[in-house]
Amino acid sequence: MSNYDKFPEIRILGKENSAWQGYKDIQNEISKSINDIQNSNVVLMVDCYPGVRYQEILEGLILPLRPDLIIHSDDLAFSGEKITEMIQRNLTDDRVFGVMSSHKLSEFFDPTLVDNARASIAKIESGLIVVYGVGARLICNPNVLIYADLARWEIQQRYRSKELGNWKMKNFDEDTLRKYKRGYFVEWRFADRHKKELFTEIDYLLDTNEKNDPKMISGHAYLNGLQQIVTQPFRVVPYFDPGVWGGQWMKEVCNLDRNQENFAWSFDGVPEENSLYLRYNDVKIEVPAINLVFRHPVELLGDKVHARFGTEFPIRFDFLDTVEGQKLSLQVHPLTEYIQENFGMHYTQDESYYILDAKEDATVYLGVKENVNKEEMFEDLRKANEGLESFRAEKYVNKFPARKHDHFLIPAGTIHCSGENCMVLEISATPYIFTFKLWDWDRVGLDGLPRPVHIEHGEKVIQWNRDTKWVEENLINRIEAIKEEEHWIEERTGLHEREFIETRRHWFSKMTSHQTNGSVHVLNLVEGEEAIIESPTDNFEPFIVHYAETFFIPENVKEYTIRPYGRAEGKTIGVIQAFVRV
Template sequence: MPLYEFYDNAVNDIPLASEHLDRAAFGTEAVIDKLAGALSEGSRMGIDGWYGVDWKALTAALSAAAEAKGISLTLVPSAQLYISQDEIADYQKTYETDDPSFGWVNSDGVLEDLLDPSAVEELKKQLGDGAGTIVVYGPGACVKDLEGSYDTRVYADFTMQPMLWQMWGGELVPFGTEEASTDYFWKKYYYNDFYLLYRQKKVAFEAMDIYVSAVHSDALVALERDGYNLVIDELVKRPIKQVKILQPGPWGAYRYKDLWEVPGLEANAWNELAGIELSILVNLGPDVPLNMPTQNIMQRPEQLVGKHVHENYPDLFPLQVWLDDGYFPKPVPFERSSMPIHDHPSTDYVREHFNEPMGRYETYYIIESYKGSSTWMGYKEDADLEEWERLCRESENRKEIPNWQDFVCRWDTNVGDLFLIPPGTTHGHGGNQMILELDTGPSVAGTEYSFFTYDFARPTWDDETKTMTGKPMKMHTAHSFDNHRWIRENRVRSHHRARPITVDGDGKFRKDQYTSLPEMPFHIERIFLEHEAVNDTEGKFVHIATLAEGKRVTVRSKSNPEWSTSIDRFQSCIIPAGMGEHEYLNEDGSHALVVIIRLKEG
């Protein structure tokens, strides 16, 4: 699945004092010089890190820099510490499971589960014998049993999207080898490897001396531990922007062409505006921004997501925001403009079947609408639902269901409409509109949980040919119907079409909160303003705010106005739970509208 990152207005400004900047390094040459400067004859360095790091380029450059200082390095890959590839595969199989589309989260495993204790002990002795200068590198280089063996401990970090590009291209180097795996299976990552890497990252962060952003091997950035921790501390005090992604798909549309220039993108379905799998850019002063995964700010969980989330859903960032494109310059059939007909699982369902912490609870906020705009939700009152299930199971998206509209209910839409989509509710974006999806994020790793029922047996997007000629999407009919609530038209009309209730305002701004359902764990709110408006996280509710209408607004803390950021139209920012009272400032004084998702319980 192709992904395109979009960097416009994505940088977060975190000014660092000269005492930290002077010890930072910006650019690959400066970072390599810094690492080489930490080496001396007989010293030991451990460089731990995430999947995706270009270890060959990093160690070659470091070896050359050390050689220039008269130091000859012994480079030891952490890959030699692992059990055999067959044994690793056997371990991973437990979490891949036999489910064709999903797995089982490894909730307790650690990287040491895949290490050979005798190899670790042998390396420990080698590091302790005092001979030569040794650099150990790769995932697991700084496991607890080796931490005390190093003079310098480094963590080389990497972000999700470039790692996925490597995975899909057969270029990812997994555990226990120095060579890329052409058949690495994505479930290995999302259900096992991610969790081992994540737990090891947290261990390594506790003891590291230097943090390296290694997303681009030709643009490394390094911070010493105290400077890195200060960046995290400062980030979670203020609104945080992320690098959004755009993705083509089988209903990919074209509104993006009027809004953004994205090289290579030829049809646009999803845009992720906020969520755990995105990256964060931080401007520390120089021209080279620090690029890091959003998981890193979960190091300050209470400040970011609040005490309730931290205690009940450890490590989980619970909310996400997507923008679904649906503009077509000429009319197209619903079979072209619509998402797959699908539903999402409840918390009980994902815990039972996938060992995930939270279900997928979703809303559609219509942010733009055009002629013929529509949303699919629920079933017609007279639909034969047993027949619908039979047809979907028989089709498995390889055989068309010509009369599918006899079953699924279509709703005309307009800007400001809000659809409440609790788990088990059949639905789908129908096209000719832009939808703001405001959802829960079910997974610490960012795993997607949509159960596709029917996708019109159509081809999907082929990003190499830039045409809709790819293989039809795989369905999840077993999970979909196991999870189904069989909601019909009248129930949608009376319970799922929310309406806004005014809850605050003074004539200069207005705040609405939409009606909800008891099972929905969050509220959707919106704020209208011309000049300024106020809001409050109350010290416990993380917010995600999206500018739905207007050109640009600034979001800033009331008590510390320097804690601020500006977002453009169709851009989101995370407002940490600990930020408290804050305000929205409309820079040009014209009409603006901000849509907010926030949890109900805190």
Template sequence: MPLYENRINALNTIEIDQNLLKEVQVGNQSVAKTLVDKIIENKATKIAIEGWYGVDFKKIFNLIKEEAEKHNLTVTGKSSAGLYKSSEEIAQYSAKYLTDDPSFGWVNSDGHLRDLLNPKALQELRDLKSESDLLVVYGPGVAVEELSDLYDLVIYADYTMQPMLWQMWDGELIPFGSDEPDKNYFWKQYYYNDFYLLYRQKQYAYTKTDFYIDAVVPEELKLMSFKAYEAMIDEMVKYPIKQVKIMQPGPWGAYRYRDLWDIKGLECNAWNELAGIELSILIDIGLEKPINILTQNIMQRPLELVGEYVHKTFPELFPLQVWLDDGYFPEPVPWERSSMPIHNHPSTQYVQRHFNEPLGRYETYYIVESYKGSSTWMGYKEDADLEEWERLCRDSDNLKVIPNWEDFIKRWDTNVGDLFLIPPGTTHGHGGNQMILEMDTGPSIAGTEYSFFTYDFARNTWDDNTKTMTAKQMKMHLEHSFDNQKWIREGRVRSHHRPRPITQAGDGKYRYDQYETIDEMPFHIERIFMEEEAPGDTQGKFMQIVTLTEGERVTIVSKRDPRLRTTIDRLQACVIPASFGEHTYYNESGRHAMVVILRLKKG
């Protein structure tokens, strides 16, 4: 699945101690020189380069080797690939988590990377008498607990999700136990097993790490002492946090984005993620280049970021996400072109039972822009024969058209400010001719998507190589879709799922609204209208995701410490940490502005 990063106004500028800033290096030669100087200073003979999938470990090793040889040091490198069990044993271990479900798996909630390592190979490494001055062991798993006392220096090399996914989709990702890419590596292997092994190994390795490397751009490494890295994370969670947005083409991809952003190579836009766990973060700490980290890294400070309730109830989970769904077409198109697939989402009980995930997918649609024919599909018509609908969907399996599909699914006219509450099991879909702010719970620590597709109009989908709608039809999830189905009809949608905004506070110059809700929904949708400024508050316990839907620019400033601030553009979001407390929104545009806020009900 192709995706494009949008880094416009994504930089987070923070301050760290100037003495720690001196412990940060940018550029491959500076990185190599600093590491070798430290190796010589510590008289190190064995070092580990631990890290995430996607890192070019061999390149980092070669940089260290070349620099060390300038000092007449002999260097031997050893890849972690030789430490693993056989590929057959790894496949056998992973099978439990891949399952026979064609679309989803079972989260490996308690495994560790050492489960895949060969005890004999670990002992051989411990017993190895290297004839070189320096032994460099590199790759995922080299700094497991069983080897923790082996090294004089431990380096963690990190990589963000998007470029790693590009490697995976292009058949270039090097998996556990190999030095070569696996062209057949399957996404389920990562999202249900490998991610969790990497994540837990990172958590352990961090307790031993001396240096951190941002290895996202292999030609432009950034190195910092782990003390400087920790100070950076400590400081980052004090600020509102902007993330690097991602944009993805798809079968309902539309074109409003062309008026808003210049994204090279993107020819239509279906999804646009504004905030969520799978995005990366760019941090300016006062160097010529920013540091690029995974959002999972700031989850090292859960109490500050998500608050005590989330930390205790859903450990390690970043529970909310925000998407912007394009829907503008310069010329009229049929519903079968402008609409998302007809689909639904699972409850917490469903994902726990079927996928071992912690939280269900609870969703809302907030209409940001509407154009002629703006539409949302939601619920079944009162007279729809639901047994017939299921029969038609199963018979089609999205391979043949259901000519009368509109006889079953209710279409709603929409306008700006409309909100749709979409609890699990509710049949729905973006109908097009509108732009939607989609605000949801995030069910997965890894960022796994849980949408159960029922019918996608038997259309071809997007081929990003040819930039045409000529790829195979999307696969459906019919068993899950109908197993999860609540069969909600239009009357229920009208009475319970289309809430009104209720004013909570205001003085004419600002207004704070909270939308009506229903018990099934675990979060509130709020919005703040302002002429010049307006107050906000996380109450020390509610992480919020704030999106500017009207106006040009808004600056968010802490009342406790005005140094802590950020500025977002229209249709950009930021994460306000639970610990941020009272703050002020300042409208920078000279005309009215409005932010829409997503937060959990419990904190």
């Protein structure tokens, strides 16, 4: 029976953790706050992340308060068409890739309309004024500030269902990939910059992830919760997604819906995409995990890692399931200079495949064969993608057998993909969207549309010297023993010297001791049913993890121990541990 926890919670300690659930209780609390203010007029502000359901907040919270003036900040921004013109350089004409935006949210507001709104507010001598929407805080100073937030995964679900278009757009029916691109490269960037500025200002955080079931915590409780998390181990909330190549392994091990055709992906270690569940007494609040990185980057990442990456979380763990499924697309990731010059990213998607499980015929494609003619290979790729013939991948690309606990290193520029019947724990740098598909085995996506390929990008970054001999010597199972004791073996398993992530594998049957040494640690229990993480100085409560679960150790923790637990006691278990080389 699976013991994988799909809904990990973090219990927030403290007596003053005020939390409310449902519009009735939230409305009562806001009414009390308004009544406590001595001013003749009061400005209640609900600043929103793009994607929040406005009508729900308007009907559930704002209108019952009977305000004298309501201003929707979105109405003060430029039209969607005007904004599209302003960001066209970032959007590009490509279906998938844009250029990272450096825009500030304030750039998209019409100064004349903002001045008119401020004049309208000034005319109210006595009464309640409500300003709500994206960028509401740009309009005026509030007496009570609520920030309405939601997870990026939930935004994507709303894109897919056609409930949601992009900010200021009515493109509900547009290709989901194009909506996602506009969010990823532009909207989430300026929204996050704005959000960062409000952490210490907000009086309340409003969780708007679940329809008609809002939750709210005080700003004080919210900041206390984030402060607590960087003192202890924690997990993010995983999500699972189907795909044309998806498999069946996660259904069993992660106890997923057996009626679904497959599950291809699981993000169980990507703070930019995942959420945190914070338990405040009887109320569970969901917040984007990236908020923790924004608020406590040094404590979470470590000082040197923060100096290099700022408020970005550099390590990503995710699952790729092709067990009883299909091959991934044949692909390559951009070199550092290519991603900098073309997409505005600071660093690229170096990665690795750790084989968590595999069937006997499992394989991984990695690197080109000896003496490949690159012009011939790309001519065949173009013909294949035009539907003229199928691409003979094994003529050009190495195909290696994959066994449980193998580790394949994939520095950017290396052509690769997982074959069938692999359960991959992908350990990589965070810029996960930059995959140049070269060949997709004659498939279309779940939406019925051809899956996008990017041959023109791929041929500019493939490293042709990474051929069979080089790959065998440099990228497959580079295992180096670091420590060998009676009950503990520590091994360096990668990544390649070109990559900034170090990975260590630990096999142990008794307690082992670890230090963060300047970097956040990301780990996964790759063998064994359960493990327990403890503080040698009792600085945090014991933390239990189960097979295949990813978990985080903030650098601020400094030291921790891991040992087999529960049904795993007395047995040898294994963890893979990743950190930034500092």
